[in-house]
Amino acid sequence: MSNELLLTQFGQNAGLVREFYELYQTDPDLVPEEWRAFFGSLNGSLQVNGQVAYQVPASEAVPREAPASSLQAQVTLLIQAYRSLGHLRAHVSPVSRGIFRAPDPSDLETGGLSDHLSQSFDCSGLAGQATLPLSEIVSRLQTTYCSRIGFEYTHLTDPNERRWLQERIESQYPEASALTASDRALAVRKLIESDVLENELHKKFPGVFYFSGLGNEVIVPALEILANYAASKGITEGVIGIAHRARMIVNSCVLGKPIRNLLPEFEDNTPTTYMGFGDVKYHARSLGTKQTPSGREIKLQVLPNPSHLEAVNSVVEGVCRAKQDRLQEDKRYSILPILIHGDAAFVGQGSVWETLSMSQVDSAATQGTLHFVLNNQIGFTTNAADGRSSNYSTDMAKAVEAPVFHVNAEDVDAVCWVSKLALDFRNEFKRDVVVDLIGYRKFGHNESDDPSYTQPVLYSEIKEKKPLSENYQKFAIEAGAVTSEQAKSWRDAATQEFKDAQEPVNKPLVGPASPLHGKLSAKPSSTKVPREALERIADSLTNFPNDFHLHPKLKAQLEKRVQSVKDGDAIEWGVAEALAFGSLVMDGVGVRLCGQDCKRGTFSHRHLVLQDYQGGQDFSALSNLAQETSGVRFDIYNSILSEYACMGFEFGYAAEAQDKLVMWEGQFGDFANGAQIIIDQFIAASECKWQQLSGLVLLLPHGYEG
Ligand SMILES: Cc1ncc(C[n+]2csc(CCOP(=O)(O)OP(=O)(O)O)c2C)c(N)n1
Structure with a gap:
C-alpha cells in the first residue's frame, strides 16, 4: 500500500498529520509537544497499525543548520502552513470559548528563521509578488490568514479553484475587504x-x-x-x-x-x-x-x-x-x-x-x-x-x-x-x-x-x-x-x-382558512391514447442512430416489446410504463423519474436509457421522442443511494414544476421509510400546514429481497 493510501487512515486529518510530520522532520520544535512525543515514538517513519504510513523523502527533510536553499524550503513550508492551517489560529470566535487549536506558524524562533527577517525569499506568489522580505511575508500571512476569517481551501483538488481563491484572498483580505x-x-x-x-x-x-x-x-x-x-x-x-x-x-x-x-x-x-x-x-x-x-x-x-x-x-x-x-x-x-x-x-x-x-x-x-x-x-x-x-x-x-x-x-x-x-x-x-x-x-x-x-x-x-x-x-x-x-x-x-x-391584531378574522379552499378540483380527462400514438412510442424504443451499438442481449427483447404493442398483447410492465410516459410527453407534459438504478430499472425491466455497447453515446428513446414531438423534457436519472434527501428533492421539484409528472422510485417499497420525515412532514401534511401542493408520485415496488 502506498504512503498516501496509508495516510488516509487518518481520515480527513491526513493532510494535517502529514504537514505536522513534515514540519517535525524539518525541526521537531515546529510542532506542539504532544505531536513531538508521538512522532518521536515512531522511529523515523509515520506508522499506522505497525505499517509505515508516511516517510518524508530524504530530499525534503531540512537540516537545522540550513544552507540558503533549505531556508527557502522552510519559508515555503511556512507559507504553506499559513495557507492550509492559518484558520486554526484566526480570531473567529467573539466569545472566549476556545474551539480552535494549532501550533503558531509565526513561531520563527523555533523554526530557525528569526535571523533572516530582512532577507528576501521566493514567496509563492503571495500578494502577487515573486519575492518579499521574510518580515513582510510573515506579517502579510498573519493578517490574511489569522485575522477574523479562517479560510479553508487548500483541500480543493482543482488547482484552478485553489489559485482563484488564493489570489482573491491574498489580494483583498483584509485591506480591500x-x-x-x-x-x-x-x-x-x-x-x-x-x-x-x-x-x-x-x-x-x-x-x-x-x-x-x-x-x-x-x-x-x-x-x-x-x-x-x-x-x-x-x-x-x-x-x-x-x-x-x-x-x-x-x-x-x-x-x-x-x-x-x-x-x-x-x-x-x-x-x-x-x-x-x-x-x-x-x-x-x-x-x-x-x-x-x-x-x-x-x-x-x-x-x-x-x-x-x-x-x-x-x-x-x-x-x-x-x-x-x-x-x-x-x-x-x-x-x-x-x-x-x-x-x-x-x-x-x-x-x-x-x-x-x-x-x-x-x-x-x-x-x-x-x-x-x-x-x-x-x-x-x-x-x-x-x-x-x-x-x-x-x-x-x-x-x-x-x-x-x-x-x-x-x-x-x-x-x-x-x-x-x-x-x-x-x-x-x-x-x-x-x-x-x-x-x-x-x-x-x-x-x-x-x-x-x-x-x-x-x-x-x-x-x-x-x-x-x-x-x-x-x-x-x-x-x-x-x-x-x-x-x-x-x-x-x-x-x-x-x-x-x-x-x-384584535380585529375580527376574515378570509378562508386556506387560500386553496375551493380552488382545487379534479378535472376528469380522457386517458385514451390512439393506437398510432402507441405504435409511434413503441417504434421510438428501437429508433437508434446509425452509429449506435446495441447490447446483443437486448436486441430480441426490444423487438419483442415493439411487437407486443403492435399485437396489443402480452405487454410487459416496462413497455406499459414506456407507453404511459411516451404518451404524456407527446401530449406536452414533461416527465421526470429519479431513484436508485432507474435508468435500467432494478429488475432489469425498464431499459429506458441504453448504453452503447462500444462506449458511444447513451440512447434515451423517450427523451428523443419528447424533443421530436412536443419539445418538453423526458428526464430519467439514477440517483445517489439515499432515500431521505432524494425524496425531499423530488418533492421540491414537483412542488415547483406542477406542470410535469414527477416520480421518485424506491428501489424496493420498504426502503421508502428511510425518507419517513419527507413522507410525514411534507407529502402528507404540506397542504394542511403551508398550503403547499406537490404532485409527487412515489413508485414503490414491493419486495423484501433488496
Ligand atoms: C430532527 C430534529 N431533532 C431534534 C430537534 C429538537 N431540536 C430543536 S433545535 C435543537 C438544537 C439545534 O442546535 P443547532 O443546530 O446548533 O441550532 P441552534 O438552535 O443552536 O441555532 C434541537 C435538538 C429537531 N427540531 N429536529
Missing part, C-alpha cells in the same frame, strides 16, 4: 431593525418562542448586502431554507415581511389556525422582491419547513433545480439555493450530508449552493465536545470540495466580504461553498429557557456583551458612514412600525 459607506449604512439600519424587532417581541410576548437570532444577527445585513450584490451578478432568485433560529428577523428585515403580518401569527390569530390547520410561525413561507441599487430585481423566498432540522435542504434544491430546468444552460446559475443551518444540526443530521453528496450529480446539481452556518457554538444545551467528533461542524463539506470560510460574526465587514467571495466562487465554479458564521446565542435555546443551568461561565460572559447594532453603529459613525441622527431615526422608525402594527 471593507464595505462601502453606503453598505455600512445599510448594515447599521438592518442591525437596528433586527434588534428593535427582537426586543419588542420580547416585551410584548414574554416567553413566546420565536428563537432569537441575536448573537448571529449579522446574517441579516449579510443577506441584504449579498442580495444586492447577487442581483448585480445576474442572480434573479434566491430560494432559502432556514431553521427556527433567526427566522423572524430574516423574514421581516431581509424579505420585508410586514410586522403587521407577523404579529397575528404570534397570537395564533389567523383564519388557518382557527380551523385547526397551519403551523407555528417559525415554519412559515415568506416571499419578497427587492429592487437593488444595480437597478436589477431579485426575488427571495424562504420555503416552509417542519421542525425536523435540515429536512428542508433537499426540498430547496429540488425547487431550484425545477426552476433551473426551465432556463437555458448559461442562465441556470441565476437561481441561487441558500441553506442556513445550525452548527449542531449541520454535523448531526444525515440529510445535510445526503444533500451535499447530491450537489454535483446529474440528477440533482443546482450550480452550487451557498451555505451559511449560524454557528452559536451550542446545540440546545449541548457543547461541541459532546456534539461532534470533527474539529469544525462544517468538516464534512470539505468532502465535496466545498471551500469553508469561518468568520467572526461580530465583524460585519468581514462577513459581508466573505459572503460575496463565496457567491463569486459558486458562480465561477458551480459548486457548494460554506460560510460558517461563528457567533453566540444571546439568550437560551428558546424564549423560556435559562442557559445558565448548562453553560454558566459562557453565559456570564455573553450577558456582558453589547448588541452588535450598537457596536457597529459606533464603528460606522466613526468611519463617517452614518450620523448618530440617522441611526436614531432608523431606531425610532422601526419602533414606530412595531407600534403601528399592533393595531389590527
Whole structure:
C-alpha cells in the first residue's frame, strides 16, 4: 500500500498529520509537544497499525543548520502552513470559548528563521509578488490568514479553484475587504431593525418562542448586502431554507415581511389556525422582491419547513433545480439555493450530508449552493465536545470540495466580504461553498429557557456583551458612514412600525382558512391514447442512430416489446410504463423519474436509457421522442443511494414544476421509510400546514429481497 493510501487512515486529518510530520522532520520544535512525543515514538517513519504510513523523502527533510536553499524550503513550508492551517489560529470566535487549536506558524524562533527577517525569499506568489522580505511575508500571512476569517481551501483538488481563491484572498483580505459607506449604512439600519424587532417581541410576548437570532444577527445585513450584490451578478432568485433560529428577523428585515403580518401569527390569530390547520410561525413561507441599487430585481423566498432540522435542504434544491430546468444552460446559475443551518444540526443530521453528496450529480446539481452556518457554538444545551467528533461542524463539506470560510460574526465587514467571495466562487465554479458564521446565542435555546443551568461561565460572559447594532453603529459613525441622527431615526422608525402594527391584531378574522379552499378540483380527462400514438412510442424504443451499438442481449427483447404493442398483447410492465410516459410527453407534459438504478430499472425491466455497447453515446428513446414531438423534457436519472434527501428533492421539484409528472422510485417499497420525515412532514401534511401542493408520485415496488 502506498504512503498516501496509508495516510488516509487518518481520515480527513491526513493532510494535517502529514504537514505536522513534515514540519517535525524539518525541526521537531515546529510542532506542539504532544505531536513531538508521538512522532518521536515512531522511529523515523509515520506508522499506522505497525505499517509505515508516511516517510518524508530524504530530499525534503531540512537540516537545522540550513544552507540558503533549505531556508527557502522552510519559508515555503511556512507559507504553506499559513495557507492550509492559518484558520486554526484566526480570531473567529467573539466569545472566549476556545474551539480552535494549532501550533503558531509565526513561531520563527523555533523554526530557525528569526535571523533572516530582512532577507528576501521566493514567496509563492503571495500578494502577487515573486519575492518579499521574510518580515513582510510573515506579517502579510498573519493578517490574511489569522485575522477574523479562517479560510479553508487548500483541500480543493482543482488547482484552478485553489489559485482563484488564493489570489482573491491574498489580494483583498483584509485591506480591500471593507464595505462601502453606503453598505455600512445599510448594515447599521438592518442591525437596528433586527434588534428593535427582537426586543419588542420580547416585551410584548414574554416567553413566546420565536428563537432569537441575536448573537448571529449579522446574517441579516449579510443577506441584504449579498442580495444586492447577487442581483448585480445576474442572480434573479434566491430560494432559502432556514431553521427556527433567526427566522423572524430574516423574514421581516431581509424579505420585508410586514410586522403587521407577523404579529397575528404570534397570537395564533389567523383564519388557518382557527380551523385547526397551519403551523407555528417559525415554519412559515415568506416571499419578497427587492429592487437593488444595480437597478436589477431579485426575488427571495424562504420555503416552509417542519421542525425536523435540515429536512428542508433537499426540498430547496429540488425547487431550484425545477426552476433551473426551465432556463437555458448559461442562465441556470441565476437561481441561487441558500441553506442556513445550525452548527449542531449541520454535523448531526444525515440529510445535510445526503444533500451535499447530491450537489454535483446529474440528477440533482443546482450550480452550487451557498451555505451559511449560524454557528452559536451550542446545540440546545449541548457543547461541541459532546456534539461532534470533527474539529469544525462544517468538516464534512470539505468532502465535496466545498471551500469553508469561518468568520467572526461580530465583524460585519468581514462577513459581508466573505459572503460575496463565496457567491463569486459558486458562480465561477458551480459548486457548494460554506460560510460558517461563528457567533453566540444571546439568550437560551428558546424564549423560556435559562442557559445558565448548562453553560454558566459562557453565559456570564455573553450577558456582558453589547448588541452588535450598537457596536457597529459606533464603528460606522466613526468611519463617517452614518450620523448618530440617522441611526436614531432608523431606531425610532422601526419602533414606530412595531407600534403601528399592533393595531389590527384584535380585529375580527376574515378570509378562508386556506387560500386553496375551493380552488382545487379534479378535472376528469380522457386517458385514451390512439393506437398510432402507441405504435409511434413503441417504434421510438428501437429508433437508434446509425452509429449506435446495441447490447446483443437486448436486441430480441426490444423487438419483442415493439411487437407486443403492435399485437396489443402480452405487454410487459416496462413497455406499459414506456407507453404511459411516451404518451404524456407527446401530449406536452414533461416527465421526470429519479431513484436508485432507474435508468435500467432494478429488475432489469425498464431499459429506458441504453448504453452503447462500444462506449458511444447513451440512447434515451423517450427523451428523443419528447424533443421530436412536443419539445418538453423526458428526464430519467439514477440517483445517489439515499432515500431521505432524494425524496425531499423530488418533492421540491414537483412542488415547483406542477406542470410535469414527477416520480421518485424506491428501489424496493420498504426502503421508502428511510425518507419517513419527507413522507410525514411534507407529502402528507404540506397542504394542511403551508398550503403547499406537490404532485409527487412515489413508485414503490414491493419486495423484501433488496
Ligand atoms: C430532527 C430534529 N431533532 C431534534 C430537534 C429538537 N431540536 C430543536 S433545535 C435543537 C438544537 C439545534 O442546535 P443547532 O443546530 O446548533 O441550532 P441552534 O438552535 O443552536 O441555532 C434541537 C435538538 C429537531 N427540531 N429536529
